[in-house]
Amino acid sequence: MIVxxxxxxxxxxxxxxxxxxxxxxxxxxxxxxxxxxxxxxxxVGIAPVGCSVMAYDYFNCDMIEAAxxxxxAVATGVKRSDPDNLIVFTYQGDGDLASxxxxxxxxxxxxxxxxxxxxxxxxxxxxxxxxxxPTSLPGQVTQTSPYGRDVNLCGYPVKICEMLSELExxxxxxRVTVNxxxxxxxxxxxxxxxxxxxxxxxxxxxxxxxxxxxxxxxMTPKEALQWIDDKMIPYYxxxxxxxxxxxxxxxxxxxxK
Amino acid sequence: MAEKVLMKGNEAIAEAAxxxxxxxxxxxxxxxxxxIAAYMAxxxxxxxxxxxxxxxxxxxxxxxxxxxxxxxxxMTSSSSPGISLKSEGLSxxxxxxxxxxxxxxxxxxxxxxxxxxxxSDYFQATRGGGHGDYHMIVLAPSSVQEMAxxxxxxxxxxxxxxxxxxxxxxxxxxQMMEPVSFDFEIKEAPAKPWATTGTKMARPHNVINSLYLNxxxxxxxxxxxxxxxxxxxxxxxxxxxxMVEDADIIIAAFGIAARVSKNAVxxxxxxxxxxxxxxxITLWPFPKAVFAKHADHAKQxxxxxxxxxxxxxDVQLATQCKVPVSLCYRVGGMIPxxxxxxxxxxxxxxxxxx
Amino acid sequence: xxxxxxxxxxxxxCGLCTDACPKKILQLSKDKINKKGHHPAECVKPExxxxxxxxxxxxPDCIITVER
Numbered sequence: 091m092i093v094x095x096x097x098x099x100x101x102x103x104x105x106x107x108x109x110x111x112x113x114x115x116x117x118x119x120x121x122x123x124x125x126x127x128x129x130x131x132x133x134v135g136i137a138p139v140g141c142s143v144m145a146y147d148y149f150n151c152d153m154i155e156a157a158x159x160x161x162x163a164v165a166t167g168v169k170r171s172d173p174d175n176l177i178v179f180t181y182q183g184d185g186d187l188a189s190x191x192x193x194x195x196x197x198x199x200x201x202x203x204x205x206x207x208x209x210x211x212x213x214x215x216x217x218x219x220x221x222x223x224p225t226s227l228p229g230q231v232t233q234t235s236p237y238g239r240d241v242n243l244c245g246y247p248v249k250i251c252e253m254l255s256e257l258e259x260x261x262x263x264x265r266v267t268v269n270x271x272x273x274x275x276x277x278x279x280x281x282x283x284x285x286x287x288x289x290x291x292x293x294x295x296x297x298x299x300x301x302x303x304x305x306x307x308x309m310t311p312k313e314a315l316q317w318i319d320d321k322m323i324p325y326y327x328x329x330x331x332x333x334x335x336x337x338x339x340x341x342x343x344x345x346x347k
Numbered sequence: 348m349a350e351k352v353l354m355k356g357n358e359a360i361a362e363a364a365x366x367x368x369x370x371x372x373x374x375x376x377x378x379x380x381x382x383i384a385a386y387m388a389x390x391x392x393x394x395x396x397x398x399x400x401x402x403x404x405x406x407x408x409x410x411x412x413x414x415x416x417x418x419x420x421x422m423t424s425s426s427s428p429g430i431s432l433k434s435e436g437l438s439x440x441x442x443x444x445x446x447x448x449x450x451x452x453x454x455x456x457x458x459x460x461x462x463x464x465x466x467s468d469y470f471q472a473t474r475g476g477g478h479g480d481y482h483m484i485v486l487a488p489s490s491v492q493e494m495a496x497x498x499x500x501x502x503x504x505x506x507x508x509x510x511x512x513x514x515x516x517x518x519x520x521x522q523m524m525e526p527v528s529f530d531f532e533i534k535e536a537p538a539k540p541w542a543t544t545g546t547k548m549a550r551p552h553n554v555i556n557s558l559y560l561n562x563x564x565x566x567x568x569x570x571x572x573x574x575x576x577x578x579x580x581x582x583x584x585x586x587x588x589x590m591v592e593d594a595d596i597i598i599a600a601f602g603i604a605a606r607v608s609k610n611a612v613x614x615x616x617x618x619x620x621x622x623x624x625x626x627x628i629t630l631w632p633f634p635k636a637v638f639a640k641h642a643d644h645a646k647q648x649x650x651x652x653x654x655x656x657x658x659x660x661d662v663q664l665a666t667q668c669k670v671p672v673s674l675c676y677r678v679g680g681m682i683p684x685x686x687x688x689x690x691x692x693x694x695x696x697x698x699x700x701x
Numbered sequence: 702x703x704x705x706x707x708x709x710x711x712x713x714x715c716g717l718c719t720d721a722c723p724k725k726i727l728q729l730s731k732d733k734i735n736k737k738g739h740h741p742a743e744c745v746k747p748e749x750x751x752x753x754x755x756x757x758x759x760x761p762d763c764i765i766t767v768e769r
Contacts, residue, residue, distance in 0.1 A: 130546070130548065131545055131546050131547040131548040131549070132545040132547070133545065134416075134417070134543045134544075134545060136413075143558060144558075146554045146556055147554075149552070150546075150552055151545070151546060151552055152543035152544065152545055152546055152552050152553045152554070153543070153552060153553075153554045153555070153556075154412075154413070154416045154543055154554070154555040154556070155443075155554070155555065155556040155557065155558055156409065156412070156439075157409065157412075157435055157436065157439050160405065160406070160409035160412075160436070163401065163405075163406040163407075163409035163410050163412075163413065164409045164410070164412050164413040164416070165413060166399070166406075166410050166413060167371070167373070167409065167410035167411060167412060167413020167414040167415075167416070167417070167421070168413040168414070168416060168417050168543065169413075170371065170397045170399065170410075170413075170414065171371065171413065171414045171417035171418075171419050171421075172417060172544065175545065176417070176544070176545055193402050193403060193405075193406065194402070194405075194406050194409070196402075197401075197402035197406065
């Protein structure tokens, strides 16, 4: 009996990502969620600009390539064209979602737009060769922060889940990671829930996936997964930031004052 | 006879869009086109449509991109500074071959400019506006009736050729009230097998995309798109010719400038000058043949514009400089008076010409 | 009897599967080089595989099939 194989919603072509890049894992989790929920025939995915720009070649559902950062607005249009019959998701990186597309992200969340957003946060611009991202950590060395991210010069990272959790609009916000078997299983649960929420008409669900970029972090794939534990998660704590239906309405990691 | 209703030009656009089957409107407030959004906000919820005030013009055009991808008639409207913001989206719509209707009720620029009427976005509209090789079909109404009529035609052309149609209006026609009849025969949208409406597990997945990393393939898509454009230039160019058959002095003007000019032409004829008017209704494709036809007998062409001289370049190209072309203009929200245009005609008749 | 198979030519040799395997029976081949130019992952003690799919769960390229 086959206990694990490639999901049907992931087209059987080689992925273009670098060795050990966790985009591939998240692609698979999205495809598995689509398969398990039986929504492949009614799903439309929106690809971003960034490393996952060619996601439209990988998902077997209808796909749209959006301009940089505009995926939530495009998804809004698609969803509203046929709200009862279409399931719409965006797949975006940190430059796309948290920098150039911040306004589109915030307002889609504020409207509680009934879409699913998969947000890959790997703290770097991968496609263009490793520049500082809005989510790059303080002190992080990148091509455009060669002496380490200086917060006095270019400010602090944008914490999307924390920021959006202050809005009344969104239904569901969760931060997960994919750096271990246990964490991948948990990410799968979160992503599936984000699609189920849309099926149930609950509204805007965003899953932030802390991911690795071994190539541009200058690490081996294994070291990169360890760096997620050591550096990323302390700055970007995992957890459910908002689940309106379950009564979770604020940032779980915020200290009481 | 069809019943006529008194309406503002902007409202006529909105009502015509609804009659054309448009059920999705996205926009961001900007003067002087806000009546379109207001009309849609009132009407759409009552007819099962969607009106959504977007967070920006950029978001609005991308919502349009989404609905267009899903194969439905969709529109947005704005005014000059807002169109600049939408230009990114216009380029992507062109690159992905998506049909959409965009209204520009032009105001004076550059920058924030003013809120009074202008025609200074002619270059932006007829040359594309955004990056890359592309065109939009650009329609220039000069009455409230035409605001309605060209809106419907715009949807039809957009669907037929899978591209953006722009209504290039201005604050004056948008704001003025005239009787308008909605007795239109409207072509239904064609089938759109390319649309992303879900595969329903019945076909391979559709992809809406403008990215081609293979240079040869990108070249091929551009060349094919320009073959389509050539066909449009051949078939769809449209102009009104008013007393041009025997004209010595020909006015070239569109939109509100054409209305002003028509009065001046009448006045000139009354005083014995053989004046006429060519009014381009499609700015892209530009009605080159009409100008070429009259270039031989005219002494001079005067391009009357609410800009520092933009359409004049197309007039010169269309007439291949066989006839002198001069400019009569006001800008910044000012409009030429019929008398100003009449004086230009008199002057041209006296000393102009070949 | 559990069985793990790799689509060897699509392996990028990242090694995430080898770390994920609880039985430590996977390795990047020491002598083979695949079409992509990587040392592909392989199972050195197939008889010890328990079919837990941990390797497949961590594989970014989705090239592992697990049977049990």
